[in-house]
Amino acid sequence: MTELSPLEGKIELPQAELDYWPHFLSETEAAELYTQLLLEVPWQSDRIQVFGQWYDQPRLTALYGEEGKPYTYSGITMNPHNFTRELKTLKDRIEKQTGDSFSSCLLNNYRNGSDSNGWHADDEKELGQNPVIASLSLGHPRFFHLRPKNDKKNTYKLLLQPGSLLVMRGRTQHHWQHQLPKSKKVKEGRINLTFRQINHK
Numbered sequence: 494m495t496e497l498s499p500l501e502g503k504i505e506l507p508q509a510e511l512d513y514w515p516h517f518l519s520e521t522e523a524a525e526l527y528t529q530l531l532l533e534v535p536w537q538s539d540r541i542q543v544f545g546q547w548y549d550q551p552r553l554t555a556l557y558g559e560e561g562k563p564y565t566y567s568g569i570t571m572n573p574h575n576f577t578r579e580l581k582t583l584k585d586r587i588e589k590q591t592g593d594s595f596s597s598c599l600l601n602n603y604r605n606g607s608d609s610n611g612w613h614a615d616d617e618k619e620l621g622q623n624p625v626i627a628s629l630s631l632g633h634p635r636f637f638h639l640r641p642k643n644d645k646k647n648t649y650k651l652l653l654q655p656g657s658l659l660v661m662r663g664r665t666q667h668h669w670q671h672q673l674p675k676s677k678k679v680k681e682g683r684i685n686l687t688f689r690q691i692n693h694k
């Protein structure tokens with residue numbers, strides 16, 4: 494496993510387009526936002542089916558966006574809440590930083606190191622041909638893994654610090670998968686916000 498250095502700027506991987514801002518939010522801003530979201534977001538626990546068996550997804554989630562337009566991914570249909578003032582302000586700031594626009598925000602709450610998000614690419618049709626995913630991290634640092642779809646043993650890892658912003662764009666989702674693996678020793682929580690452009694049919 495190769496560790497990527499968390500310096501500001503482009504992360505150079507073949508057939509990927511990744512931008513990284515380690516200090517997009519200040520430490521204080523990140524800590525305040527973490528506490529606020531933990532308390533105020535209507536977190537839900539989704540059930541997923543794996544080889545015919547039903548399980549609780551190993552994290553809590555919430556979706557914000559245009560109300561009334563559901564979003565389906567990995568067999569789960571989510572109904573979005575209206576953007577709060579705080580999340581709309583955050584979306585505006587991220588749009589300014591990245592130069593992209595987003596319609597929705599999917600939040601993940603990893604309650605401790607036993608919560609995780611398995612290998613996947615964010616390649617649902619609704620995200621368009623070359624999706625831009627802007628991912629803001631809060632709470633306890635956790636490793637994020639990336640691997641090429643055609644060379645799955647060649648895994649890279651990046652420690653996502655609170656307040657950091659990682660953007661995946663271009664053909665990244667065509668050629669790469671990512672995951673947030675379990676990290677058994679971690680007792681603290683992490684919240685991740687992924688801003689996306691969801692084009693409803």
Ligand SMILES: O=C(O)CCC(=O)C(=O)O
Pocket residue numbers: 599601610615628637653671672673685687
């Ligand atoms: O928690 C993370 O950093 C990754 C989240 C993710 O990949 C997703 O929600 O699609």
Ligand SMILES: [Fe+2]
Pocket residue numbers: 613614615671
């Ligand atoms: Fe993802």
